[in-house]
Amino acid sequence: TVERTFSIIKPDATKRNLTGAINAVIEKSGLRIIGQKRVQLSEGQAEGFYAIHKERPFFRDLVTFMISGPVVVQVLEGDNAVAKYRDVMGATNPANAAPGTIRKEFAESIEANSVHGSDSQENAAREIEFFFTDQEIVG
Ligand code: CMP
DSSP, X not given: XXXXXXXXXXXXXXXXXOHHHHHHHHHHTTXXXXXEEEEOOOHHHHHHHTGXXXXXXXXXXXXXXXXXXXXXXXXXXXXXXXXXXXXXXXXXXXXXXXXXXXXXXXXXXXXSOSEEEOSSHHHHHHHHHHHOOGGGOOO
């Protein structure tokens, strides 16, 4: 079934000029980029987006990292998009990511791990709504 998921190309990747290289991996997988914009997150936006991780020890560092430079927020569409994009990204920690995945090829560390992807359809809907209006998504 055709689904949507939400993606972020993180500051470590935009700084290293990897937006196009990462999008090439996404598109090669068959996922379609149906919404995309480059934005500078505010501290409040980053805190709100990652509110589920508020009590985690890495929360403050994560927020600082996510506002350290531009990010590219994206809506991806395709068959089983949530699970498929998680496969395409690879494990959260690039040290554990499989060859050919975005994180194995490009990520620097468990924090500077180049991309975010939704972990469920419910979170995908919530995360897409956080950043995009209906008019900004063209399937
Ligand atoms: P992401 O999928 O965006 O969700 C939460 C982020 O926290 C994660 O990717 C990592 O970039 C970051 N992070 C930093 N340290 C850790 C950690 N120890 N465990 C999980 N995520 C971490």
